[in-house]
Amino acid sequence: MTTSHVTGDRSSSLGGKIKRFLILKNPTGLRRLLAKSHFADIAEVMEILLTEEEALTCFQYLNIGQAAQVLTSLDEDLQQACLASLSGKMGGDILRLMPADDAVAILQDLDTAQSQKLLQEMPYDSDTRAIRDLMMEEPDTAAGIMSTDFIKVSQDQTTQKALELIRQAEEKDFVYYCYLVDESDHLQGVVSLKQLILVEDDAPLSQVVTTDVKSILTSYDQAFAANLFRKYYNLLAMPVVDEFNILKGIITLDDIIDVIEEETSEDLYRVSGIHLEEMDEKNLLTGSALNAVKARMPWLSITVVGHLFASFIIASYETTIQAAVIAVSFMPLLTGLAGNMGTQSDTIAVRGIAQGLITDDNIKEKLTREFRVAIITGGLFASFVAFFSLFVYRDMDLTLLLSAWIIISLITTSLTGILVPYCYQKFLKQDPAGVGGPFITTLSDILTFTLYLYILTIYLDHFRAA
Numbered sequence: 001m002t003t004s005h006v007t008g009d010r011s012s013s014l015g016g017k018i019k020r021f022l023i024l025k026n027p028t029g030l031r032r033l034l035a036k037s038h039f040a041d042i043a044e045v046m047e048i049l050l051t052e053e054e055a056l057t058c059f060q061y062l063n064i065g066q067a068a069q070v071l072t073s074l075d076e077d078l079q080q081a082c083l084a085s086l087s088g089k090m091g092g093d094i095l096r097l098m099p100a101d102d103a104v105a106i107l108q109d110l111d112t113a114q115s116q117k118l119l120q121e122m123p124y125d126s127d128t129r130a131i132r133d134l135m136m137e138e139p140d141t142a143a144g145i146m147s148t149d150f151i152k153v154s155q156d157q158t159t160q161k162a163l164e165l166i167r168q169a170e171e172k173d174f175v176y177y178c179y180l181v182d183e184s185d186h187l188q189g190v191v192s193l194k195q196l197i198l199v200e201d202d203a204p205l206s207q208v209v210t211t212d213v214k215s216i217l218t219s220y221d222q223a224f225a226a227n228l229f230r231k232y233y234n235l236l237a238m239p240v241v242d243e244f245n246i247l248k249g250i251i252t253l254d255d256i257i258d259v260i261e262e263e264t265s266e267d268l269y270r271v272s273g274i275h276l277e278e279m280d281e282k283n284l285l286t287g288s289a290l291n292a293v294k295a296r297m298p299w300l301s302i303t304v305v306g307h308l309f310a311s312f313i314i315a316s317y318e319t320t321i322q323a324a325v326i327a328v329s330f331m332p333l334l335t336g337l338a339g340n341m342g343t344q345s346d347t348i349a350v351r352g353i354a355q356g357l358i359t360d361d362n363i364k365e366k367l368t369r370e371f372r373v374a375i376i377t378g379g380l381f382a383s384f385v386a387f388f389s390l391f392v393y394r395d396m397d398l399t400l401l402l403s404a405w406i407i408i409s410l411i412t413t414s415l416t417g418i419l420v421p422y423c424y425q426k427f428l429k430q431d432p433a434g435v436g437g438p439f440i441t442t443l444s445d446i447l448t449f450t451l452y453l454y455i456l457t458i459y460l461d462h463f464r465a466a
Contacts, residue, residue, distance in 0.1 A: 015049035043073035068097035092121035143218035146249030270433035306442030345417025346436035374414035378407035
């Protein structure tokens with residue numbers, strides 16, 4: 001038997017077979033092929049190797065269980081297209097087979113009319129009620145990403161009763177932990193599946209329960225919930241409770257991986273000045289060019305406005321520029337170095353704030369450390385530029401000016417890179433990602449153009465063009 005261990009090879013082979021069955025219009029063969037294929041491979045083929053029309057046809061031949069699994073793995077646009085290709089009842093049946101949090105995530109991406117139509121087609125039972133309840137939660141909070149598919153048992157029960165509940169669980173239920181509650185659903189403890197298997201049958205749950213439960217409040221931001229998982233990294237799930245310690249749901253490790261990926265991607269793009277609020281990551285390359293332009297415009301607009309102002313500053317020093325060509329020729333180096341240093345500090349600060357590593361208690365310590373980093377970095381680059389300047393131009397005053405300015409500008413932009421996101425988060429209570437970058441680069445350019453040219457003007461008699 002030959003086994004393929006490379007996902008890309010396996011998906012490519014599956015894609016070729018699916019295409020052949022589609023061309024031959026062989027639905028029986030296609031159903032059999034899809035039934036024995038893994039849902040993740042099918043989703044990858046549908047997204048990458050098939051046209052949208054082929055993908056929708058392929059989706060029609062999945063059994064309902066596979067359709068639910070595949071749908072959760074598709075990008076937003078293809079999800080919507082697949083649901084639109086189904087009857088409302090079939091779409092509702094597929095959503096009810098999913099974990100409630102996954103179904104809610106899909107429904108929240110649809111327009112209001114389409115999501116309401118799907119909800120109306122679903123029979124009103126515990127599954128639908130769980131979906132409707134989650135739809136009311138804020139999407140970026142712990143309550144918004146939690147799942148209601150978990151096992152809970154009364155604290156007065158035995159291990160045998162807990163195992164019976166686990167045996168009766170649906171496929172979508174998370175069964176690695178069993179949560180103990182009192183008669184009012186207050187969280188009392190947790191027992192792992194391993195503990196239940198290893199103890200004697202019919203032993204009281206009180207003998208194996210862990211009462212020191214790490215839980216998450218429903219109001220917590222999803223990024224903060226992710227940080228809790230980093231702290232308690234050996235947990236596969238954490239319970240979500242309200243302010244009265246009533247168990248509302250759980251957040252699983254795969255949910256947190258999705259959150260971390262989402263938050264990291266958003267921070268990465270925002271630091272680069274790209275805003276993804278109205279589009280997903282994939283659409284930056286494959287979606288509408290107009291939407292891609294909208295995503296890039298905010299930072300670029302700030303840059304244009306800032307540098308228009310800088311151009312007026314440069315124009316006002318026309319005489320200095322003409323008289324000190326050599327000194328002015330170093331300005332791109334100075335602005336580029338300072339801007340990049342500031343952007344690096346801003347990126348580090350944004351990630352530090354997101355991970356809880358930069359707080360009110362240690363901000364002075366972080367600024368002091370960044371000051372030391374800037375001094376050392378500035379000293380190294382200043383030495384290199386000084387050596388180049390002396391070797392090429394043999395001008396000590398120019399060398400001293402360049403060296404001093406490199407150190408001063410790196411200190412300024414480094415500290416600004418820490419302070420801007422910190423203050424933005426502290427006082428405005430907003431995500432600081434993407435705020436400091438355009439501000440810092442534009443500020444460093446304006447400061448360099450203004451102060452550097454001003455100093456050159458003072459020493460104009462010395463700096464003469466050769």
